[in-house]
Amino acid sequence: MDTEVLVVGAGPTGMTLANELLTAGVSTVLVDRLARRSELSKAGGVQSRTLEVLDQRGLLEPLLATGDHPVTTGHFAGVPLPHSSDRHRLPWRSVPQVVIEGFFEEHLGARGLHVRRDHELVGLAQDGTGVTATFAGGTSLRARYLVAADGAHSTVRSLLGAAFPGEPGTLTIIAADVRLDGADPSASHTWNEDGYWAALFPLGTDAEGRPLRRLVLGGPGxxxxxxxxxxxxxxxxxxxxxxxxxxxxxELRYARRITNASRQAERYRHGRVFLAGDAAHVHLPLGAQGMNTGMQDAFNLGWKLAAAVRGWAPANLLDTYHAERHPAGAAVLRNVRAQSLLMDWAGTRDPEVLAAREIFTSLAQLPDVQNHLGDLMSGMAIRYPMRDPAPGGTSHPLLGLPVPDLDLGGVRVHELLRAGRGVLLDPADAYGEVAAAWSDRVVLAGRGAAIEPLLIRPDGYVCWAPPAPLEPALHHWFGEPL
Structure with missing residues (x-):
């Protein structure tokens, strides 16, 4: 093998995955067909859940230190969703994709992983022990696993012949990075009576400190x-x-036309090859959900691949990537379709659509509705289907959800996750003897803290809580003991 894992595509998804693998000590090669990093800000916002996981890896503070990345208001179909300071620990931030890619490339380079650019994939073959990738010019790389993070027009997906069903694009709109004069800083979506519309989102500032905006334009014709x-x-x-x-x-920095195509791969796993990010799902770019969903794909897959490489992955652990992330991607496609309808994306001014939007806008003023939509758009509504062996089948309310950032008396949960290992919170020292056999994979913490026992996966999701027995959960998620 030339490497344990080959990641194809050095966008936010690929770089996030490469960092997860490096954190776990897995040899990784990251390739990209482009000769240099793109300067296009294809996305401009980082959701609450993505911010949480970046914080769990110690990356949030240095990322935010790269420039002016203000807290921003989310929206659903153009209806603002005010940030509630007591709901999510980390509110949305305006961080352009180009900044995220530059940050990750520098961070990975400092750890010895440099993107191998100008690598155009032209061939792919896999067998029982690995994957061979062939590039233009005749060079090849052999890896135990390969991850396709090479975008909506994924070469890996095409070479696999992987089904990518959905709806083709039926119209285009304009997306541009601009500097404007006279725009209301608080404005987001604006319509006129003829169905033409514009959306504006902050992108921080340029090198001279001047505000940049993402501008989206659409409407009839x-x-x-x-x-x-x-x-x-x-x-x-x-x-x-x-x-x-x-x-x-x-000033016009760049502009492109984007479509309303909506597609999702039938399967995220094809033997030793995995699809992630836009290679697995494409949709209208609403709420930066494409970039954030791709990064969450990477956070979910990274520790599982590391477990497989190290030899302790339990049976079917790699299959849980599809089982957990495919429904998450499908949920994003559904909410984007709903938003595009309510926004009257095509500018039809259909009276039925306008009536539905008027009622929806009224409903969106209710706190419970705002909370539900805010969770949906921020990535906090995702609940993974966890195996729950508790007597009577009663699920703990946190099972399958991101762990709250609990105070353990001088240290917080997100700090314990920085090593990329699981965490067992054991305040009464009741489970130490059972968990000792998994001490190379699970950190024991929380003794004496005013908390309840919880087992947390390396990606920050709760995977066990009493009264279920602990040992089956350790076997299920962390394999056979030492």
Missing amino acids: QSLPRETPVTEDDIRTGLNTVFGTKVHLL
Whole structure:
């Protein structure tokens, strides 16, 4: 083997996965077909759950130190979802994708992993022991596992012949990184009476400290072939149509046309090859859910691949990647479809759609509805289907959910997860003898703290709680003991 894991694609998903594997001590090669890192800010926001996991790996503070990344308000179908300070520990942040990629590439490089660029994949073969990837020019790499993080038009997925069902794109809209004059800083989505609309989101500031915005423009007659270049005149015309003479374009950084295609791979695992990020699911870019869902794919898969490489992965652990992340991806596709309908993405001004949006907007003012939608959009609503061997089948309310950041008396849970191992909270020292055999994989903590016992996976999800017996859960998630 040239490496244990080969990751194809050095976007946020691929770099997150590479970092997870490095944290677990797994040899990793990260390749990308581009000769240099893209400067396109394809996404602009980091959700609460992604921020939590970055914090669990000690990456959040250094990421936020890269520039001005303000707290931002989420939305559902253009209806703002105010941040509630007591609901999620870490509110959404405006961090452009280009910043995330630059941060990860520097971080990985400092740890000795440098992206191998200008590597265009042209061939793929796997057998019972590994995967062989062939690149343009005739070079090849052999790995025990391969992960496709190579985007919506994934070469890996094509070479596998993997089914990618869904709906093709039926229209396009414009997305651009711009500097504007006259735009209301608090504005997000604006419609005019003819169905033309604009969405504005903060992207921090440029090198001179000037505010940058992500601008999205759509409406009737705006849909052109995806390959059609976007000009400054297109941007100015769109701004004038929606805002009149109030908002002016100062600088166009980049622009592209995006489609409303909605597809999801039937299977995320194909033997020793795994699909993650946009290679596994594509949809309209609403709420930066594509980037965040891809990074969450990586957090879920990384520790499981590490367990397989190290030889202690229990039976079917790698299969839980599809079992857990496919439903999560499907849920994102559903909420995006609902949002695109309520937003009247195509600018039809259909009276039935407008009536539904009016009622939805009223409902979205209710705190319970805001909380539900906020959890949905922030990634906090995901509950993995955990095996619960408790007597009577009663599930603990935290089972399958992210662990709260509990205070253990001088240390918090997220700090204990930085080594990429599992954590057993045992305040009464009742389970130490049972857990001792898994001490190379599970950290024992919380003695004397005012908490309840919990077993936490390396990705921060609760996978056991009393009154269920602990030992079956340790076997199920952490394999055979020492």
